Amino acid sequence: MQILKSSADLIKTKNDSKQKLWDASSSVLITYPDVISRFGEPSLETLAELINDHIKNLATIVHVLPFLRSTSDGGFAVSSHDEISPDFGNWEHLQKIGKTRLLMADLILNHISASHPWVGQFRNAKKPGVNYILSPCLRENWSNVFRPRNSSLFTSLNTVNGPKKVWTTFSPDQIDLNWSEPLLLVEYFKIIVRYLRYGVRWIRLDAIGFIWKSPGTECVHLEEAHQIVKVLRHQIQKLIPEGVLVTETNVPEEENLSYLKTGDEANLAYNFPLPPLILESIISNNSDLLNKWLEHWPSLPEQSLLLNFTASHDGVGLMPLKGLISQDRLKNLLINCELRGGLISHRTMPSGEEEPYELNISWWSAMKDSGVNPSNFQLERFLLSQLFIMSLQGIPAFYVQALLASENNIESYRKTGQRRDLNRERFDANDLLVSLKDKSSSAFKNLKYLKSAMAIRSQLIAFHPESPMQCLSPHKKDLVILCRGKGKERIWALHNFTNTRIDFSLLNVLNKSEVSKSNQWVDCLNNCSISDTDIELKPYSVIWLKQSKNL
Numbered sequence: 001m002q003i004l005k006s007s008a009d010l011i012k013t014k015n016d017s018k019q020k021l022w023d024a025s026s027s028v029l030i031t032y033p034d035v036i037s038r039f040g041e042p043s044l045e046t047l048a049e050l051i052n053d054h055i056k057n058l059a060t061i062v063h064v065l066p067f068l069r070s071t072s073d074g075g076f077a078v079s080s081h082d083e084i085s086p087d088f089g090n091w092e093h094l095q096k097i098g099k100t101r102l103l104m105a106d107l108i109l110n111h112i113s114a115s116h117p118w119v120g121q122f123r124n125a126k127k128p129g130v131n132y133i134l135s136p137c138l139r140e141n142w143s144n145v146f147r148p149r150n151s152s153l154f155t156s157l158n159t160v161n162g163p164k165k166v167w168t169t170f171s172p173d174q175i176d177l178n179w180s181e182p183l184l185l186v187e188y189f190k191i192i193v194r195y196l197r198y199g200v201r202w203i204r205l206d207a208i209g210f211i212w213k214s215p216g217t218e219c220v221h222l223e224e225a226h227q228i229v230k231v232l233r234h235q236i237q238k239l240i241p242e243g244v245l246v247t248e249t250n251v252p253e254e255e256n257l258s259y260l261k262t263g264d265e266a267n268l269a270y271n272f273p274l275p276p277l278i279l280e281s282i283i284s285n286n287s288d289l290l291n292k293w294l295e296h297w298p299s300l301p302e303q304s305l306l307l308n309f310t311a312s313h314d315g316v317g318l319m320p321l322k323g324l325i326s327q328d329r330l331k332n333l334l335i336n337c338e339l340r341g342g343l344i345s346h347r348t349m350p351s352g353e354e355e356p357y358e359l360n361i362s363w364w365s366a367m368k369d370s371g372v373n374p375s376n377f378q379l380e381r382f383l384l385s386q387l388f389i390m391s392l393q394g395i396p397a398f399y400v401q402a403l404l405a406s407e408n409n410i411e412s413y414r415k416t417g418q419r420r421d422l423n424r425e426r427f428d429a430n431d432l433l434v435s436l437k438d439k440s441s442s443a444f445k446n447l448k449y450l451k452s453a454m455a456i457r458s459q460l461i462a463f464h465p466e467s468p469m470q471c472l473s474p475h476k477k478d479l480v481i482l483c484r485g486k487g488k489e490r491i492w493a494l495h496n497f498t499n500t501r502i503d504f505s506l507l508n509v510l511n512k513s514e515v516s517k518s519n520q521w522v523d524c525l526n527n528c529s530i531s532d533t534d535i536e537l538k539p540y541s542v543i544w545l546k547q548s549k550n551l
Helices: 002-010 043-058 091-097 117-123 182-197 223-239 253-257 274-284 288-294 327-339 378-391 410-416 419-423 429-437 442-458
Strands: 028-031 061-064 102-108 111-113 154-159 162-167 174-176 200-206 244-247 268-270 305-309 343-348 354-360 395-399 469-471 479-484 491-496 502-505 521-523 528-530 534-537 542-547
Touching: 028 043, 028 305, 043 061, 043 091, 043 429, 043 442, 061 091, 061 200, 102 182, 111 117, 117 154, 162 174, 182 200, 182 223, 200 223, 223 244, 253 268, 274 288, 274 305, 274 327, 274 378, 288 479, 327 343, 327 354, 343 419, 354 419, 378 395, 378 442, 378 479, 378 491, 378 542, 410 419, 429 442, 491 534
Parallel strands: 028 061, 028 395, 061 102, 102 200, 200 244, 244 268, 268 305, 305 395
Antiparallel strands: 111 174, 154 162, 343 354, 469 479, 479 491, 491 542, 502 534, 521 528, 521 542
């Protein structure tokens, strides 16, 4: 732990014993470091321009996806922990983004690139790499291992001592690390300290559930993995009390929540059931599954929350839907996404059978209509989906490609053969900035509306991330109604998940004293007064109701 003690004075921290980690204005932007580029300019510099001039208040926290040198998987096969990829810029370019916003970065604990120096040391039987690479005993029972990919679990590497099998959870270019080696934790502490020195305050633990392997088990979410998360949380908070640890575990809900429920592991966990449930509700014009799930929203310890998102750099995970959706509804969802140009990725189960693992589709394309006119209600569906995550308890996260109305990137997929590249479009700065000035473009409309909504949300105490939430529509199929906050500051968020107009009476969800004739209401989102208890909701519309006498 000496590396941490000697580095503490190099990192500026606040002295408050209880740190304010977030508020109603908090929102995460998920972006690749090279999502936008201009010839002759480091992409991190161009990204900063895009965020400061156009994304603005939708990015109080910026999650810059892997920026270190890498060889594959969109940066998730790190080949050097010391250097940022030259095309992106340098550590100072990254630090500059963190001057005005909170920075979030990935800590990829499970694996490294096959080109990483540690792998070279493993091949030559030299320390420390020879102890860092996971080369399991193949005589042990590994038949129950949970597989997120169809690639081989083991890959053969030539070494000075002959061929050796190494563990490769995700691909042959991503070699798993041996976390039973104590010095490996010290290596990652050094990486964390470097992150903190350059302004990173939120750390995302990528694929954290896979890091510990034990014979006879599924080798996912084992107790040792939880213990490592606890150690990381403890040490990060010693260095920066305002630090936030985020776990990424694309698995069924109970396993995902296990990193939050003890209160001493993650501060945030990705809310993985949310994207497929929102998508299914919008496509089917039926919010019954979403409402049923919301009725059982988890109660979590203080400063432990969910990160609510719709789109990300990965596909729409289907594993979190287990136990939440029937096979017929799931099949219909898959068919409809294929009709909108999406693809389906599968995983191999221990039985040898394959099952759908994720949907690969851009969120903007997923919002298309299945009728003659694909753009019919596309904007409305998209805005509904983003406003919905802004209404939930927790912190909203926006994927930059979705905000910019990126269609399925067929060209990129054809070049790489990687299905996830459908949703990873890169933009030329000159072309994109022209589009963002065009008031008729979908990107301009998305950003204008959502920035306005976030500005309103930021002023409403009820939308503080930890503010209470209750689902008032558990048995409805058309509306999702959420009550946020308490007392005089309460907000009722109403969401129409259908393509038809809905006439709705407040008497259906509120008591008589709250909807008495003397009470006036205001729709905070749309800036209009409501004097009647009967409300009309247009297709895919959202309103944020508050009693106006309390404004």
